[in-house]
Amino acid sequence: MSKKLRVATTSLAGCFGCHMSALDIDERLFTLLNLIEFDRSPLTDIKHCGRCYIGLIEGGVCNAENVHVLREFRKNCKILIAIGSCAITGGLPAQRNHLDLGSCLTEVYLTEPGLAHGYIPNDPELPLPLDKVHPLHEVVKIDYFIPGCPPSGDAIWKFVTDLIAGKTPELGHGLIKYD
Amino acid sequence: MVSDSGLHATYLGPILERHGYAATSLLQILREAQEHYGYIHPSAISYISVKLGIPRARIEGVAGFYSFLHLRPHGEYRVLFSDNITDRMLGSQPLLEEMCRQLWLQQGKVSEDGLVSINTTSCTGMCDQGPAMLVNGRAITRLTQQRVQEIGQLIRNRTPLSDWPSDFFAVDDNIRRSGPLLGNTLAPGAVLSTALTLGSENIIEEIKQSGLRGRGGAGFPAGLKWEACRNAPGEARHVVCNADEGEPGTFKDRVLLTRQADLVFEGMTLCALAVGAQHGYLYLRGEYRYLLEPLQAALQRRRENKLLGKNILGQPGFDFDIVIHLGAGAYICGEESALIESLEGKRGVPRNRPPFPVTHGYLQQPTALDNVETFCAAALAIHMGAEKYRAIGTPKSSGSKLISVSGDCPRPGIYEYPFGVSVREVLADCGAVNTRAVQVSGPSGVCVAASEFDHRLGFEDLPTAGAFMVFDDSRDLFEVARNFVHFFAHESCGFCTPCRVGTALLKQTMDKIAAGHGTQYDLHEIENLDQVLQTSSHCGLGRTACNPVLHTLRHFRPAYESRLKSLEFKPAFDLDGALARARQMTGRDDAGAHLKTEGA
Structure with missing residues (x-):
């Protein structure tokens, strides 16, 4: 292969567990690095995503910044993959969806015991939370989904290497799981 | 003070007594227990659990499955x-x-x-x-x-x-067109007298010759089913009548049970004679609860007239009786194996088939399970004789069919036709004008557009369980399909993932299109979902859940396309609107507190 494929990864409203799971490919990471190079990713600390072949995103969309990052990925990645339960369904953070955002903020910043003169942070630097947490595919088009919480390192390895080889990725028995 | 359990013992005691403390009657017990408080009290569950010797989790599992059973107060009304x-x-x-x-x-x-x-x-x-x-x-x-x-x-x-x-x-009853079935004047017992002279084998032979096929939709030959049931090894045989008429738009069984209850029971007893069964069950949908007392009275009359019970019509050894089992609001229980599970007092989850109920049905014993109308038609076929019965209808669909007509027409109600009647003829008879489409056989059936109105109802052309919903040109077929999709998502039993998740995704996608956020991409998604639902669902509910969308997409695609926001992908919700609550709470209105539409 003449040129390495560029891959970007990020975590939105996630716990980085999917990234940790990806590291479970262990020494295969070296094989992988012969085929790809990382663009924006927690592994490189590059702040903005350039043109990429694959974008891997864990976590759902819970605030305005998540929307911006997701759009940036969509604009730059030929193939965008939602990885893990939170990206696919909203997951654990979406547990707040049945609560009113206003009462969440009130409880956390105003009425919680021990908070004197509290106020709801309103610095323009801070991203505003959305009223509900959404899965990625409700905000941009997603090409592939890797289920699991987290998906195993083997599943991620199989999926990504299939893609690089130009095959439609298929997670066979034992690799597909939802918990 | 009366203890909590003592309080419940007073009304639960007689209920449990009446059902012989049988766990197979759990659903019936819970239904009756609920009538006391309007919901099933937690202490009542403890009491039933102890008395029946089954775990609390199973009782709550059953109660949680049926939408008419409540574990929490749901109001006096x-x-x-x-x-x-x-x-x-x-x-x-x-x-x-x-x-x-x-x-x-x-x-x-x-x-x-x-x-x-x-x-x-x-x-x-x-x-x-x-x-x-x-x-x-x-x-x-x-x-x-x-x-x-x-x-x-x-x-x-x-x-x-x-x-x-x-x-x-x-x-x-709104009977608009009568035929051999609705117009019959058979006296109770008349068919059974004929049947007794024929004997078990000849009854089955007659039914086979008559070409009678199941009226519940699938159209399995009734004679073959009865024969298989009779020949299947087992300790006891059962006859079950499926009166869980849940397919939206169908109400012919309601009318049969109101007007022809004796013929229904006669057909069941005939079947019992043919297959050698002693126990019969009528699974009545909970929505028809008001029919319970009249039906019980009809059964009692038949017992008094020696048409049920021991030695029916004086024939030694011809023993058969019928019990009515009430459903509790679960469409899936119209599926035969789910119905049997429900009859056994469990959650109505469809079984793996094969084995089929005909060999492993109620309590794993051979069971002849047919639709209300099938039993009536069987009785009629024996009365008329196979040859005369066969002369009605078409070669592959003999006899007559009750059609439940509703929707945009001045004369909705029940119409009995010989099989082979065209959609156009039915529309003319019910007075429908400017008809845009007809949903034949309910949401799981077929959406028939005007160009297809010459198709004929029958197993060789347009099979139907009886529903016939008419939509005129003022109706939006997208909204019709969306209603049906919501129905399937609600009624999915939750057992298999493709159906549980697939029907919910389908509903979300339809709602997204309805809210004006849909794109071409969503139409593709619907087609992908259909593939998954059809190929990997456990039972027919999942396999047919996409039909309304696929059929309306085929005939009325513009009704969908006119709602699409664009051909490119669009978010499923209003992004900037989703920040409104946070803006309000923080008092912010700066540029960062808004999300612009992409490309704008």
């Missing part, structure tokens, strides 16, 4: 508006909203004083006289603004249901 598309077309939605306003409550919530709750339920089988509702399980038809206001007043005054005006509960 539980109002459920029938939510079939035909009810909606007759204006059920504004009536529901008005009633909520009148009683100061939100749909789906119980009023603070615990008096009343209002919600929707799947089609209650009153499509020819809607909009309809159930109040504490009792059907009320022909709702108007005035009637709804009166009902609200009665509820406010805590008037007992038994003191409500009786015309509220009137259910009309």
